[in-house]
Amino acid sequence: MKKMLILAGLAVFPFFPFSPWSLRSLGKQALPKPGAPTESSSVPAAEITGTVRLVGNMPFPQLVITDRLDQDWYIAERDRHLFAGLEQQTVTVQGTPELVDLILANNKRLGVRRILKHIRTVEKKD
Numbered sequence: 001m002k003k004m005l006i007l008a009g010l011a012v013f014p015f016f017p018f019s020p021w022s023l024r025s026l027g028k029q030a031l032p033k034p035g036a037p038t039e040s041s042s043v044p045a046a047e048i049t050g051t052v053r054l055v056g057n058m059p060f061p062q063l064v065i066t067d068r069l070d071q072d073w074y075i076a077e078r079d080r081h082l083f084a085g086l087e088q089q090t091v092t093v094q095g096t097p098e099l100v101d102l103i104l105a106n107n108k109r110l111g112v113r114r115i116l117k118h119i120r121t122v123e124k125k126d
Helices: 002-015 077-083
Strands: 046-055 062-067 072-075 090-103 109-124
Touching: 046 072, 072 077, 077 109
Parallel strands: 072 109
Antiparallel strands: 046 062, 046 090, 062 072, 090 109
16 A cells, blocks of 8 residues: 555656755845836837737727838727727827737747837827
8 A cells, every 4th residue: 555655656746846956946036126127118109000900800999000111019008098999090199118028839930020018199180
């Protein structure tokens, strides 16, 4: 009976969440102080003119602004309300750009996603 319990324990041990393999330290990382400027706050504002489009499908639709160079600028979730009713219309906006590298599971670089955050002005063009 003891041998069965020991064998069962050894079989489960590698999958236990607190095994020695999961306790490796990632080292100490300095946290920014509250109110300290971050990288995104030092980026200058960008002015983008383009057509507001809805891309993707349910349950994850995204609003983007497609500029004259056919680059899609994704609108941050918290700023989506500014574009209610402006789909398929041309607008000029000012906001903080953020470029995010898209990397696949096999470590191939897919490209860059352009995200526009902290949008300050929205002007409808005719």
